[in-house]
Amino acid sequence: MSLHFEVKQTIQVPKEEVFESILDSNAAHHWKQGIVRIERLDDGPIKPGSELKETRKVFNKEAYEHFEVVELSEPEKVVLRCDGTKSTTGQGEYIITYQITSSGEVSRIILNGEIKGVTGLSKLFGKLTAGSFKKTYEKDLEALKDYLEN
Secondary structure, rough: OOOEEEEEEEEOOHHHHHHHHHHHHOHHHHHHHOOOEEEEEOOOOOOOOOEEEEEEEEEEEEEEEEEEEEEEEEEOOEEEEEHHHHOOOOOOOOEEEEEEEOOEEEEEEEEEEEEOOOOOOHHHOHHHHHHHHHHHHHHHHHHHHHHHHH
């Protein structure tokens, strides 16, 4: 069983700037809630197959997620896969897709999240889990908007 969520945001900058900011690990602390650090686990430019370890502070504890870049279609799409077995949760797979469209200097992000392979209490409270992820990404995209527009 997969759980799904969607978050939308409109930002008053060109989509190229949005795309670059999503991938810029040095700028992440400006817009990702609770971010402690993002470590590249490979070298060179970000491309499909690139891996990152993202550490956030959640409930006063550090939690990390292991991400792989699955797809990049500059400047319209970023797909990230989180391997939960290499992350703090120890289970599941999380697919995060950023779709970016624009009209002139106005960009629209549609973020689709899919949560697969959760078990135990996470499965039992699946809707709460998806809701928690959705709220985190809503806050992230609102902060991205603030960061890019100001």
